[in-house]
Amino acid sequence: MNTVIGIDLGTSTTEAAIYRDGKVEMILNLNHEAITPSAVGIDDEGNWVVGQRAMSQFILSPENTAIEVKRKIGTDDLITIGKRAYSPVFLSAKLLEFVRNYASEYLGEDVSNAVISVPAYFNEIQRQETIAAGTQAGLTVERILNEPTAAALSYGLEHMDEESHILVYDLGGGTFDVTLLEMFGGVLEVKASAGDNKLGGKDFDEAIINSLIKDFEKANGVNLRNDRHAMVKLKDEAERCKKALSTDDSYRILIPAITSIKGQPVELDVTLTRKAFEKLVKPLVDRTHSPIDVVLSDSGISAANLDRIILVGGSTRMPLIAADIEAYLGKAPDVAVNPDFAVSEGAAIQAAIISGEIDPSEGLVMTDVNPYSLGIQCVNNFNHDYFSVIIPRNITIPASRTERYFTYSDNQTEVSIKVYQGESQIASHNNELGDFILEGVPPRPAQSESIDVTFSYNLNGMLDVKATIVSTGKDASISINMQNQEKDDEDVTVSYDNWKDSPISDDYRAIIRRAERAINHMSGTNFENASLIENTLNLLKNAIAEDDSDKADDYENTLIGLLHQLED
Numbered sequence: 001m002n003t004v005i006g007i008d009l010g011t012s013t014t015e016a017a018i019y020r021d022g023k024v025e026m027i028l029n030l031n032h033e034a035i036t037p038s039a040v041g042i043d044d045e046g047n048w049v050v051g052q053r054a055m056s057q058f059i060l061s062p063e064n065t066a067i068e069v070k071r072k073i074g075t076d077d078l079i080t081i082g083k084r085a086y087s088p089v090f091l092s093a094k095l096l097e098f099v100r101n102y103a104s105e106y107l108g109e110d111v112s113n114a115v116i117s118v119p120a121y122f123n124e125i126q127r128q129e130t131i132a133a134g135t136q137a138g139l140t141v142e143r144i145l146n147e148p149t150a151a152a153l154s155y156g157l158e159h160m161d162e163e164s165h166i167l168v169y170d171l172g173g174g175t176f177d178v179t180l181l182e183m184f185g186g187v188l189e190v191k192a193s194a195g196d197n198k199l200g201g202k203d204f205d206e207a208i209i210n211s212l213i214k215d216f217e218k219a220n221g222v223n224l225r226n227d228r229h230a231m232v233k234l235k236d237e238a239e240r241c242k243k244a245l246s247t248d249d250s251y252r253i254l255i256p257a258i259t260s261i262k263g264q265p266v267e268l269d270v271t272l273t274r275k276a277f278e279k280l281v282k283p284l285v286d287r288t289h290s291p292i293d294v295v296l297s298d299s300g301i302s303a304a305n306l307d308r309i310i311l312v313g314g315s316t317r318m319p320l321i322a323a324d325i326e327a328y329l330g331k332a333p334d335v336a337v338n339p340d341f342a343v344s345e346g347a348a349i350q351a352a353i354i355s356g357e358i359d360p361s362e363g364l365v366m367t368d369v370n371p372y373s374l375g376i377q378c379v380n381n382f383n384h385d386y387f388s389v390i391i392p393r394n395i396t397i398p399a400s401r402t403e404r405y406f407t408y409s410d411n412q413t414e415v416s417i418k419v420y421q422g423e424s425q426i427a428s429h430n431n432e433l434g435d436f437i438l439e440g441v442p443p444r445p446a447q448s449e450s451i452d453v454t455f456s457y458n459l460n461g462m463l464d465v466k467a468t469i470v471s472t473g474k475d476a477s478i479s480i481n482m483q484n485q486e487k488d489d490e491d492v493t494v495s496y497d498n499w500k501d502s503p504i505s506d507d508y509r510a511i512i513r514r515a516e517r518a519i520n521h522m523s524g525t526n527f528e529n530a531s532l533i534e535n536t537l538n539l540l541k542n543a544i545a546e547d548d549s550d551k552a553d554d555y556e557n558t559l560i561g562l563l564h565q566l567e568d
């Protein structure tokens, strides 16, 4: 079997690791560093630069550099570099391609298989887009692994004989994840997972920046926020200051000519103490409490029954974090894993289990939880778009559950099953995963025919949904691959195929055919344009599937523009 590496594709930094010769090893980049900044840019000559080189040019030419791309994954937002806008998938692919290249160099073989970690709180769309980025980078993504589960794996490998309840607290650059696991006899079982997709080190930097901007405006009557270069310098200094305050009591921020007022350069000179900084960011740290409460209550394990608290992510280096955890949970965190490497190490361990490098019979079996509720849309007297949950969030997978439903109208002969993932009671506010129709319901008065709907979710990420007419036994089903986009033959309508069912689909058939033809002609030769067109095409198909003709028109125009450029 091929070598499979583990990749922690982070908001701020990216790491890769491999399990070989019986241990985990960090893979070093071309600068011999284990940590690579998650930055992508275009240099003066028009070449792509990634990692430290991109980070270094960020301060000089922020308009040609993208950072924190992970925050945009799963959204329609485009990121502008130079004169063009790129999708988060495309830029993540650039990062992964960079990792793939340095890993191949380091290992002396062509690396083409990987396990990639994502925040536990990532939804299905964010996971699919991470896989898409891997694929575009030439990687076969063997598994998407939750980051805190990965961290626990790296801890578990060293402490296989322990029996304990472990809380993994992961505060990185952009996301906060908390996961509760139970370990016994070499089995690592995830009990519950929660988090905040919009909380991380970046927000701590932002808190410092905001306070600096406010004081500067008070003193000089100028709002630095309107000055892009000043903002980049501020961000750089704010992060430096934050990191320094993890070890020092105070830090002087001195930026000589941050801006000019009436033609005169003006400096910024502020000293921030750790105490003042901690006061500034206390509200952010408080936001970690509610996800902690959620995992404790969802898993039914009290704070008093926690044996270990493991800290992961660069932001846990702030002394305030350990202090806050101890105050909130009555227990001090352990210093048991390397906060920067634990996630990629765990991904490498999962990779080794997949490649057979680690024999699963020797221990380290892992069960995971389902991070979002899964269910179907149904109709009741009050609501035609009600979300009926079949597998609730934080249920240990594999899991299988059945719910019974009744016909809604007289002589109803078919039922439409729409599968969603999310926490909103309104079905369509959640993520739609697929749908199918079960025909052949005997025509009878409303409520007199019943339908059983069964969801089965296995560890490999397959969700099987089956609907059965109870009186006749006739059934229909769908398999949704929650781990990658490959579809079963029986698959009805998942991913980008369901646009064809939309009433507005005819209006866009021509442009879709044109774009698909263009992609086929280009593939392999013009990676960048092909993936830009492909991304836009997928967005268009999604908009059509949602019957959103305004959105679809926008994407159609973008596509026409892109195709036009090509033909020029």
Ligand SMILES: Nc1ncnc2c1ncn2[C@@H]1O[C@H](COP(=O)(O)OP(=O)(O)OP(=O)(O)O)[C@@H](O)[C@H]1O
Residues within 6 Å of the ligand: 009, 010, 011, 012, 013, 014, 038, 070, 171, 172, 173, 174, 175, 176, 200, 201, 202, 239, 242, 243, 244, 246, 312, 313, 314, 315, 316, 317, 318, 339, 340
């Ligand atoms: N000594 C330190 N003190 C405080 N913060 C730090 C320190 N070192 C790193 N950080 C912060 O940690 C963050 C990066 O952490 P990490 O590399 O774990 O995140 P990531 O994996 O890229 O992000 P995520 O997991 O959220 O996607 C940055 O915001 C950085 O400023």
Ligand SMILES: [Mg+2]
Residues within 6 Å of the ligand: 008, 010, 011, 147, 172, 173, 313, 343
């Ligand atoms: Mg991380």
